[in-house]
Structures are given as C-alpha cells and as structure tokens.
Amino acid sequence: MATGTSRAGETAGQVTAGLEISQWKYLSGEAGDPQMHAILSVRVDGTGSAGGPGGPVLAQVLVMDCSSSMTWPVEKLHAAQQAAVAAIRKLSDGTPFAVVRGSEEAAVVYPETPHMARASAYTRSRAERAVRGTVAGGGTCIGAWLDLSRRLLAQQDAPIGHVLLLTDGKNQHDEHMPLARVLEECAGRFVCDAWGIGDGWDARELLGITRRLHGSASSVRAEAELPGEYEQLMNRLLTKTVPELVISVTAMPGCTVRYLKQVFPAEAELSAEEGTGRFVTRAWGDEVRRYQLCLAADPAGRPRREDLQLAVVAVDVPGGDTVRLPQPQACLVHWTDDPALSRYTDAQVEHFEQHQRLGEAVAAATDAHRRGQHDLAERHLGRAVRLAHAMGAEEQLARLARLVRIENAQGGRVALRPDVAAVDFQHLITASSHSTYGPAPGTGTGSGTAGAAPGDGATVRCPACSHKAPAGARFCPSCGHRFEARS
Known part of the structure; x- marks a missing residue:
C-alpha cells in the first residue's frame, strides 16, 4: 500500500484541511480493463462553532410527516413533535428556520409569513407552539416536501442549507410531484438527512434521497429515541461552518476518472462539474470523510517496473481564503508482469x-x-x-x-x-x-x-x-x- 499524506500547517484559530491517499500501486498490464482504486481521506479541523461575525452559516428546514399513518400509535406523532421541538431549541440566535408539514402536499407550519423566521427566544417559542398543534391526515408526497424546502432555502443567503426530514411511510403520491425530478432540482442546493419512524417507511427510498443530497439515512425502533437523536444530529450540524469543499482530480494522458464517491461515514453520490474533474462536497465541520477514486488506465506504450503518475488530487475551498489547504497528492501506477505483486x-x-x-x-x-x-x-x-x-x-x-x-x-x-x-x-x-x-x-x-x-x-x-x-x-x-x- 502506498500512502501519501498532506496536511496544511497548523495555525491557531484557523481552519485547516488535510489529504491522505492510500493505494496499492502495482497493476498488471495484461488485464483487459486495468483500474486503479484509491481511498482519499479528507480532514477538516478548526471550524469552531456556527454563526460567526459574517452572519449565520446555517439555514434549517424541519420536515414533519403528518400523513394519516402518523395518527397510530399516538406516540408516533408525539415523538415527531418532541423531536422537532428539540431541534428548534438547539438553533443559534439569528439562524433562518422553518417547519414544514408534509402530507400529499406540503405547507409551512411556522412561520406564518412567506419567508423563513430568524431564531430567537420569541420565534423558537412560537415555533414550538405551532409544532405541538400539528395534526395528521392525508397521504405522502416526499417530492412536494423537498420542493417546498428548496424554495424556502433559496430565499436565504446562509451558506449551508439543511433539511431534516422525518417520515413513517412510502412515497405513495409520487405522481403529484415526481421525486426523481425534484432531487435533480435540489441536488447541490442543500444537504438532507432523513429519518424513518414506525413500520411503513422504505429504507431504500430514504437512501436514494440522502445519497443524492449528501446526507445520511437513519431510523429509530422506539419512538421515544427520536428527540435524543435529533439533538445529537443538531449538535453535529451546528459545528459545520465550511459550506463547500472541492476535490479536484487531474488525470494524466492515457488515464480517465471513472468515478469518485464518498464511502465514509456514509455513501454519497458525487458528480464532476461538467467538463472538469472537480467534485463538490457539502457542509463540513471538524471531521474526516473518505472517498473511493477509480481511475482507468491504458498501459500501452508505458514503461514497466517504475512508478508513473496517473492523476493529481487536490483539495480546494471556494472563496475560503481563511482555510489552509494541503499540498496536492499524486496517484501512482507501477505496471508489472509479476503476479505476486499485481x-x-x-x-x-x-x-x-x-x-x-x-x-x-x-x-x-x-x-x-x-x-x-x-x-x-x-x-x-x-x-x-x-x-x-x-x-x-x-x-x-x-x-x-x-x-x-x-x-x-x-x-x-x-x-x-x-x-x-x-x-x-x-x-x-x-x-x-x-x-x-x-x-x-x-x-x-x-x-x-x-x-x-x-x-x-x-x-x-x-x-x-x-x-x-x-x-x-x-x-x-x-x-x-x-x-x-x-x-
């Protein structure tokens, strides 16, 4: 295994990024479709807390499933309300937020204005009252819920948009607003984490949403666990102050990038910006994520028994002059005829x-x-x-x-x-x-x-x-x- 490491110099009070590459560089030139796989470990440190002097970093939408299936058992809707309240109480002053009621349609529960509210003691109290007054009824159209969330977040200039979605059922009214189309419109605009509760939801459906929107899917067996899970999620979310981090993969002649995907802590889809090798990742706090890079290489005419550069990987933060970036790292290949190595x-x-x-x-x-x-x-x-x-x-x-x-x-x-x-x-x-x-x-x-x-x-x-x-x-x-x- 060849491991490259690049960490930006540590400076007190400054956000730093690090990059490490792990690969086994030996490939057989006899293989029909030689591919080099590598794991990129990307680390961000020093993000501190949200809501610095530049204004609020986060804009939050809470989506509650209020379809008729949430009426039984009665503990289910109560747990959803308690979880939403727990999340609202965690919001920092000044954070734009809204609560959405989801059925076969989507409606804003709070605020009562067309725009998102700003968190304060007063608005948090009003939002809690509105959440506790929600009633369940109707069907399920998750596409409508996400589309309304997109439109609410589009009004905000907070660099990180986040949707926390809870459902107990399947997307039974997709014809009202097709989820696949909505996901295309939402991709890159906000991060979505989704939770399943009860016994009627579809895990693969939730994964399809969260992998496209760079979030994660989770579930609870006991309704009473949900408020605590929401609190933990919000604690992690409030540390995220780097809106975007770009991983750039520059392939050498004779090499192409097959894919780059996030594999830790959860799988997420990444698509390169058109005509480039730039992959945008969303919403970073102090954390490590890992990505699997797949490169296709052509050994024809390439020297054997020596290290060759296949691609160069770099990390960048758009507009992030305050982030110390790591040095670019190389992915290598060593064409060999020795099967004991390849x-x-x-x-x-x-x-x-x-x-x-x-x-x-x-x-x-x-x-x-x-x-x-x-x-x-x-x-x-x-x-x-x-x-x-x-x-x-x-x-x-x-x-x-x-x-x-x-x-x-x-x-x-x-x-x-x-x-x-x-x-x-x-x-x-x-x-x-x-x-x-x-x-x-x-x-x-x-x-x-x-x-x-x-x-x-x-x-x-x-x-x-x-x-x-x-x-x-x-x-x-x-x-x-x-x-x-x-x-």
Missing part, C-alpha cells in the same frame, strides 16, 4: 468494497424475505454476518442479531428468528448504509521497491469465492475458506 489490493479499498458487499447481502436478504424465501434470506444474512464480523462493524452486527441468532459469526452460521418483521429489514438497511472508518492511513506497506513483501495494508483474492481478504488472514471473511499457509 494480485494484491489496498486494504482500505477492500474494506469499503466489503461494506458494499454487506449492503448487497442485506438487500438480497430483504428481497428474499419479502418473497417468502426464508431459507434464502437466512443464507444472505449469514453472509452479511461474516462480512460485518470481519470488518468489526458492531452496529451492523447488533442489527443483524435482531433478525438472526448468530451461532458462529466468523463462519456466517445463523438461524432466522421466527418473529422477524419486514420493518426489521428496513432498520438493517439504514444501519448498513453507515460505514466504519477502516484501516488507519499508513498502516500498510507497498511504497518500497518492486518485489517488497506486502503487509497488513494489502489484500489477496480468495481462490474459493474470488473476494479479497487481508494478506495475512487465515480465513476468507466472505466465504470462510481456509487459506493455505503462505511464506
């Missing part, structure tokens, strides 16, 4: 590909259970347990344990619990969308000379299932195959 993969890359396989196993189990194929669902869940155990994904394991009795996590031996309900799979899907950090940068080897022995930072392909495992592993984390002793 068969390995970077451990960080493999970690997030395992997360992807975990999500695929959960999705397959969900579909099988819905079709009544419980044995097949059990097999898919067993594979998910193997992967979660191998990665140390404790939250996913805990969620899986609600659906299956885990007899042997390493071997994936499980038994489906008889009382499993469809909503249990929805909770599992949202949990599986949150990835774990993975191997720390610089923990592997591979930056030395050709022929260097790979260490903990490399992976090797399993001969039984073709998935990859750490180079020193005794068992495949995907299928449980026992590896022969390797020198």
